[in-house]
Amino acid sequence: MTAFDWGGALVPYPADVAEAYRTSGEWSELPTGRRFHDAALADPDRPALITADGTLTYRELDERTDQIAAAFGARGLAPRDPVIFQVTNRLATVLAWYGCLKAGLIPVATLAQHRMHEIGHIGPKVGAVAHIVETGLSFDLVGFARDVAAQQPAMAHLFTVGERAEGVDRIEELGVDIDPADARAFVESVEAGIASEDVAVFQLSGGTTGVPKVIPRIHAEYWNNALFYARALDWSADSLVGHLIPVIHNAGISCALHAAHSVGATLVLANPDHVAAFALMSDAGVTDLLIGHGHYRAVQSPEFEPLLATVRHTVLSGAKVSADLFARVDDGGRRWAGQMFGMSEGMFMVSTLDSPARFRSSTVGWAIAPSDEIRILEPGRETELADGEVGELCCRGPYTIRGYFDAAEHNASAFTSDGFYRTGDLAAVRRDADGRPNLSIEGRIKDLINRGGEKVNAEEVEVLLMRHPGIAAAAVVAMPDARLGEKVCAFVVAGEGASELSMTQVQGHMDGLGVAKFKWPERLVWVAELPKTNVGKINKKSLRADVAALLESEGAQS
Ligand code: AMP
Numbered sequence: 001m002t003a004f005d006w007g008g009a010l011v012p013y014p015a016d017v018a019e020a021y022r023t024s025g026e027w028s029e030l031p032t033g034r035r036f037h038d039a040a041l042a043d044p045d046r047p048a049l050i051t052a053d054g055t056l057t058y059r060e061l062d063e064r065t066d067q068i069a070a071a072f073g074a075r076g077l078a079p080r081d082p083v084i085f086q087v088t089n090r091l092a093t094v095l096a097w098y099g100c101l102k103a104g105l106i107p108v109a110t111l112a113q114h115r116m117h118e119i120g121h122i123g124p125k126v127g128a129v130a131h132i133v134e135t136g137l138s139f140d141l142v143g144f145a146r147d148v149a150a151q152q153p154a155m156a157h158l159f160t161v162g163e164r165a166e167g168v169d170r171i172e173e174l175g176v177d178i179d180p181a182d183a184r185a186f187v188e189s190v191e192a193g194i195a196s197e198d199v200a201v202f203q204l205s206g207g208t209t210g211v212p213k214v215i216p217r218i219h220a221e222y223w224n225n226a227l228f229y230a231r232a233l234d235w236s237a238d239s240l241v242g243h244l245i246p247v248i249h250n251a252g253i254s255c256a257l258h259a260a261h262s263v264g265a266t267l268v269l270a271n272p273d274h275v276a277a278f279a280l281m282s283d284a285g286v287t288d289l290l291i292g293h294g295h296y297r298a299v300q301s302p303e304f305e306p307l308l309a310t311v312r313h314t315v316l317s318g319a320k321v322s323a324d325l326f327a328r329v330d331d332g333g334r335r336w337a338g339q340m341f342g343m344s345e346g347m348f349m350v351s352t353l354d355s356p357a358r359f360r361s362s363t364v365g366w367a368i369a370p371s372d373e374i375r376i377l378e379p380g381r382e383t384e385l386a387d388g389e390v391g392e393l394c395c396r397g398p399y400t401i402r403g404y405f406d407a408a409e410h411n412a413s414a415f416t417s418d419g420f421y422r423t424g425d426l427a428a429v430r431r432d433a434d435g436r437p438n439l440s441i442e443g444r445i446k447d448l449i450n451r452g453g454e455k456v457n458a459e460e461v462e463v464l465l466m467r468h469p470g471i472a473a474a475a476v477v478a479m480p481d482a483r484l485g486e487k488v489c490a491f492v493v494a495g496e497g498a499s500e501l502s503m504t505q506v507q508g509h510m511d512g513l514g515v516a517k518f519k520w521p522e523r524l525v526w527v528a529e530l531p532k533t534n535v536g537k538i539n540k541k542s543l544r545a546d547v548a549a550l551l552e553s554e555g556a557q558s
Contacts, residue, residue: 003197003218004080010216011403011411012197014419018220026369026398027220031194032201033069033102033187035223036261037062043237043264050240050268050284052276053091058264061098064175066183068099069190071175072130075157079104079190082202083130084123084148084155086112086141089247089269092161092171094257096132097248099171101200104190105130108202108214109248109344111454112137116147116514117464121211123152125406126202130157135165142168196220202405203250203344206448206455214405215250215344225348225399226258228368230265232350233313235288237264240310242286244270244277244295245453250344251317255290274298282306290340293318293485294452296325304328308335315340315350317364318453319485326361339364341441345421346400347372349439356432363430363438372397374437375420376429379445382416390442393427394420424448447540449476452484454518458540461519465490468509470498475530475538479523479547489547490521493529500526525550 003012013021021027028035040048044059056064077083083105087093100107108126110119112134122128131148133141142158142165149155161171175183200222203215217225235241243256247269260267268284270277274295281289289311291299296316298304314329317340330337338351341364351365359365367374375384376391385391396419403411415421424446429437447458458476465474472495479489494500501509503524510520525546531539 001193001195003195004199006199006405008408009406010199011401013402018197021220021371021398024371024398026224026371027196028224029196029220031101031104031191031219032223032258033065033098034191036065036098036101037187039261039264046237046264047266048261049091049094050266050280051089051091051094052270052280056091061094063180063183064095065098065102066180066187067175067178068095068171069102069175070178070183070186071169072099072103072105073186073190074175074178075169077103077105077130077157079193080106080198081130082106082108082126082128083132084108084110084119084128085132085248086110086114086119086145087132087134087161087248088112088137089244089252089271090134090161091269093134093247094267094269096159096161096171097253097257099174102187102190104194106199106202107248109204109250109253111246111248111516112141113454113516113518115144115516116151118212118516119148120151120514122204122214123148123155125214127154128152129154130159131155132159132161132171135160135162137162194219201253205344205404206457211460212457213407213410215401216405217346217399217401221346221399222254223258223262224369225346226254227262228399229255229348229350230259230263232352232368233288233315234353235259235263235265239263239265239288240268240284240286241265242268242270242277242281242284242289242307242311244272244274244281245290245292246272249453251290251292251342251453254342254348255315255340274301275303278303278307282310285310287311288313288315290315290317292453293450294483296321297483299325299328312336313338317341318450321361323361326357330357330360332357337361341365341439343423345423347395347397347421347423351438352436355436355438359430359432359438363440366437366439367395367397369398372400373420374429374439376427377416377420377422379426387429387431387437390426390428392445393423393425393439395423396420449478449486449488451486451488451518456488456519461488461490461521464510464513464515465492465506465521467513468501468506470495470501470505472496472498473530475540475543476521477540477543477547480551487522488519489523489525491525491527491530491543491546493527
């Protein structure tokens with residue numbers, strides 16, 4: 001079956017390459033929802049999901065998501081309709097996710113923190129027709145969804161997870177009265193029309209220029225990406241996988257939800273509050289855990305202690321790992337620690353289980369699929385560098401995209417002439433005593449701030465700041481932060497005759513533009529002018545040094 005034609009917006013894999021991935025078994029012909037159903041049939045009574053809201057076995061999750069899919073269909077949603085997700089890590093989030101996939105709908109992996117600036121751009125970009133929002137959060141997402149629908153006439157359907165909202169269908173109750181056999185028949189009829197190269201999910205990229213780019217992940221590869229990850233860590237049906245970072249993120253789906261279910265394991269899904277999360281996880285007996293940089297400190301806290309009794313594998317990701325942190329989760333025996341490096345565009349690396357501790361604590365291991373290809377290239381060129389040399393990490397493989405969605409101009413520079421994705425990350429290959437490669441992450445070229453895992457595009461924030469009449473110029477750089485890794489620091493030049501704005505005024509400006517809060521500057525440095533390089537570009541290196549000096553002098557004073 002041929003995939004749906006998005007009018008050239010989707011960059012296909014070359015036919016011979018796709019064929020090779022099928023032959024090697026790295027691509028699948030089955031739709032993603034079907035992969036979950038097959039896992040459920042294999043061991044229906046095993047717990048599939050444990051959350052603070054409740055627990056579901058594979059059978060329960062499978063049957064409920066069949067019903068939800070059928071209810072979506074009954075409300076007029078059709079295969080390939082994109083659905084915007086603004087929810088946190090709840091049981092009903094998982095119901096909504098698999099329900100969408102089984103109805104052939106395309107989840108759009110937006111975040112609960114996104115606002116009109118983001119949703120106003122992404123919704124029309126993908127042609128979203130439905131919005132799933134969480135109720136009971138401090139921000140009224142139902143009211144927000146209604147504002148979005150007023151601006152985007154195509155967004156005709158609204159659903160909630162969480163508390164009941166007047167006049168809106170709740171995922172928790174959706175389709176409960178549909179006969180399970182009818183629901184299954186509906187799902188199978190949808191699946192008969194899904195091609196393996198059809199889009200399964202739209203993920204978002206932090207982007208390197210302007211607004212976030214849309215990442216189309218296809219059925220042939222998306223579930224298998226997760227399966228490769230699970231296999232790399234030797235997960236089995238007996239694994240209990242703990243996760244507390246946003247599950248709708250690609251890492252959440254590929255390293256937790258799909259990965260756990262691809263091998264029949266149990267997912268213990270918690271929210272980022274580490275006290276509640278660690279309690280839920282230790283009660284459940286979590287064996288495998290992914291810790292993002294935002295929780296590195298929490299691992300050192302007393303609340304983590306009970307987990308040490310059950311956790312076998314801890315994967316750390318997002319920033320360099322200190323010796324203390326590594327020793328906390330790796331005892332050289334039963335407790336193993338490693339690192340992961342990955343991206344929504346595809347490529348994942350993880351420490352190899354039998355790799356020496358020295359490599360697991362200092363590198364991110366190696367790619368997880370047999371046909372993954374890694375090149376370290378001279379930045380901006382296509383010249384390959386030797387092992388040990390630092391250059392731009394570029395990758396290609398069975399689950400790495402060949403192009404962003406509807407972004408021909410950007411794709412021309414984001415990929416090499418032979419289809420390798422230019423990650424914008426700086427890395428070097430280090431070989432162990434047996435000659436096996438490991439990747440060490442050495443920095444990045446792309447102008448992003450990584451705020452506890454959420455990527456903030458510097459240029460996007462600069463443009464937004466300069467929309468204020470009181471700001472003539474702005475340059476945004478990362479400011480080191482002990483908990484989140486990095487925060488947004490803006491160097492700003494006041495407009496002619498304007499006085500310096502207060503932080504509250506700048507926050508009010510960003511709020512007024514409907515920008516997600518995690519992108520707002522957390523420090524303003526007013527300067528008379530921005531430093532330039534000798535080719536006339538803003539000298540961010542010098543600004544980063546200024547931030548470091550500022551922090552150091554404040555540290556010295558306190
Ligand atoms: P995302 O698509 O949001 O998952 O972001 C992918 C980007 O996050 C990568 O290109 C890196 O810049 C960064 N990243 C992911 N894993 C790591 C890691 N282990 N260490 C440092 N940066 C990372």
